[in-house]
Amino acid sequence: MSKQLLIYERVVPLSSEAHRDVSVKMSDSFDFARDLNSVPLLAAEFASAVPDHPIVFAGQGDAIFPAIILGLEQDANLCVDAEGGWTGGYIPAFLRRYPFVFSQEAGNFTLCIDEGFAGLNRDGRGERLFDVDGNRTSFLQNMLTFVSQYQAQFERTRLFCQRLASLDLLEPAQARFSTPAGRSGTLSGFMTINRDRLKAIPEASLHEMFATDELELCFIHLHSLQNINRLGNRVPAAEAVATAAE
Incomplete structure (x- = not known):
């Protein structure tokens, strides 16, 4: 897996002064x-993601975080069509949540937007961010709620x-994959839970993880790994699209 790439180009804090007449389509x-x-995955999303995606862990030290695998090669997302x-x-x-995101400074969170987002405009297309009095519109308030919930999770x-x-x-x-066309390869750069170590954790930790639903998350993760081969099955269609584009 490649290092997580940023999808935001020009992140700026939202304000009624700078974005009074801005709309988002x-x-x-x-x-x-x-x-x-x-891409990163929240713990609250495990159950929803497991039918479709392999759930793994990426990063190091305090930056370890769950992620779903979307492609078998660097810079290639098999879940987006032509x-x-x-x-x-x-x-x-x-x-x-794109193009919205929180920035954090000294423990304070500020709602920001990517000014590189193609749908950002001053032509009135889509949803306004602020009304004529500079107050948040219901659209912006809903996005603030969504991003706040994301941050809590x-x-x-x-x-x-x-x-x-x-x-x-x-x-x-590491995980080996194959495609219906006969191509095979190995995917690496991620971590998984060791099932034997999980079964051997201290009883006190076991009870606590059961009570907090974290034990369930562990087994959802392990079950999801079979979806890596499902990604392999997507490759022929993706290659056909690339060939047609060429």
């Missing part, structure tokens, strides 16, 4: 995610990963 296109072969449509089933919240997920690390449950992993 949301789109069904996921072109902005075309070059991502993985028109920018999403074909991968569940869409992670990391992508659904981010912290919960970070604590889950800290527990996995403290119990030494994660290990580097």
Whole structure:
């Protein structure tokens, strides 16, 4: 897996002064995610993502975080088609919150927007961010609520990963894949939970992880790994699109 690439180009804080007359025309296109072969996944999303995606862990130290694999090669997302449509089933919240995001400074969070987003305009197309009096519109308030909920779940997920690390449950992993056309390869650069170590954790930790649903998250992750071969099955269609484009 490649290092997580940023999808934001020009992130700026939202303000009624700078964005009073700005509107956002949301789109069904996921072109902005075309070059991502993985994206972060919140713990609250595991159950929704498991029918469609392999769930792994990436990063190091305090930066370990769950991720879903979207492609088998660097800079290749098999879940976005030639028109920018999403074909991968569940869409992670990391992508659904775009072009909005929180920035953090000295413990304070500020709602920001990517001014590189193609739907940003001053022509009145889509949803206004502020009304004529400079107050948040219902659209912007809904986005603020969504991003706030994302941030809260981010912290919960970070604590889950800290527990996995403290119990030494994660290990580097590789996965072999094959395509219907006969091509095979190996995917690496991620971590998975060691099942034997999970079954051997202290009883006190076991009870606590059961009570917090973290034990369920562990087994959802392990079950999801079979989806790597499902990604392999997407490759022929993706290659056909590339050939047609050439």
